Amino acid sequence: MTNTHSFEAIVTAMFDCVPDPMVRLGPNGILLEQNEEAEAMFGTWAQGRSYVTLFRQPTLAQAIEQVLQSGVSSEAEFIQTSTAGAERFIVRITALPEANLGIVLHFEDVTHLTEVEEMRRDFVANVSHELRSPLTAILGFIETLRGPAAKDPAAQSRFLQIMQDEAQRMNRLIGDLLSLSRVESQQRQRPDQVIDVMHVVSRVQAALRPLVEESGCQVMIQRPDDVSTELRGDSDQLTQVFRNLIENALKYGGQNKTVTIKMRHEMGQGSLKGRLLCVDVIDQGEGIDPLHIPRLTERFYRVDNHRSRAMGGTGLGLAIVKHIVQRHRGRLKITSEQGKGSCFSVILPSE
Ligand SMILES: Nc1ncnc2c1ncn2[C@@H]1O[C@H](COP(=O)(O)OP(=O)(O)OP(=O)(O)O)[C@@H](O)[C@H]1O
Ligand SMILES: [Mg+2]
Incomplete structure (x- = not known):
């Protein structure tokens, strides 16, 4: 076996072990090799084509061009849209040790992470909003009790009642949040x-x-x-x-x-x-x-x-x-x- 042969055999074998899409581009940007996952994503027709036709997203195309020119590895985002929705990938673009070998692209699917991030953001926004309304009411009534209602016992008792209701509401909300997180942490343990x-x-x-x-x-x-x-x-x-x-x-x-x-x-x-x-x-x-x-x-x-x-x-x-x-x-x-x-x-x- 010649050196080139063993090199290609190793690359092919390694590509096939990786569960994510991976491709190798030659120094001129032509797709030379892809593993099964990449083939499923880009199709067999991708073989022999330039990255310019394959990845039409400017951020990824620019990053590839830069790595091909400079030999310095980098990363870019890639969004793949299909009828099932949008998938988001982080693409690691690695320059191989010799420029004539080209570069390797590894696509990591981070769609799920993005969804989790979004859920967390929504959740924090919702909790803050839910806590803010009763808190704003309580702060407002404190001001009124100190100012306009300072000498009005009837108003005072009415406002204190409202403040108590609002504080209880916050208490209930926090109690519910704690029980939700407790149940979530026990999710895997069947009673x-x-x-x-x-x-x-x-x-x-x-x-x-x-x-x-x-x-x-x-x-x-x-x-x-x-x-x-x-x-x-x-x-x-x-x-x-x-x-x-x-x-x-x-x-x-x-x-x-x-x-x-x-x-x-x-x-x-x-x-x-x-x-x-x-x-x-x-x-x-x-x-x-x-x-x-x-x-x-x-x-x-x-x-x-x-x-x-x-x-x-x-x-x-x-x-x-x-x-x-x-x-x-x-x-x-x-x-x-x-x-x-x-x-x-x-x-x-x-x-
Ligand atoms: N039996 C029902 N008939 C009609 N609508 C319902 C019924 N049960 C729940 N809902 C609707 O579903 C929503 C969510 O219910 P959920 O129990 O999660 O919250 P809640 O009752 O508003 O507040 P909490 O239960 O935390 O005090 C309610 O706000 C209500 O609009
Ligand atoms: Mg309810």
């Missing part, structure tokens, strides 16, 4: 205690009595005798799940209605196998527009921001529910019929 869902739901029903009375609603639990409600679960977390769902049914289901909690078994299919326990929380409210349903479990997502906020909601309740159900290897299903009501089903493996 190992055996608990009875019926007990959990009855306890929640008892704890919510003041809210039930205030709403004029009645809460009915339907559990046929042949439905076993014992399963592997975390009782505090499932308490949170049913508390939030029943609370939502009472808050958004309208006054003097019935909230029904139905327990039944179902046989799982696909990724959810075996016997399942389904707990349906059904209300007789106005229902939810299908447009909103897929987004309800997003953090801070509210159909009617003003209404939810007026009721003291943070918009984190269903996000917490979804994470807890996922930790239990279950699923949350939301169905709704406008004008008739909504049904939130918690589906949990029960074997």
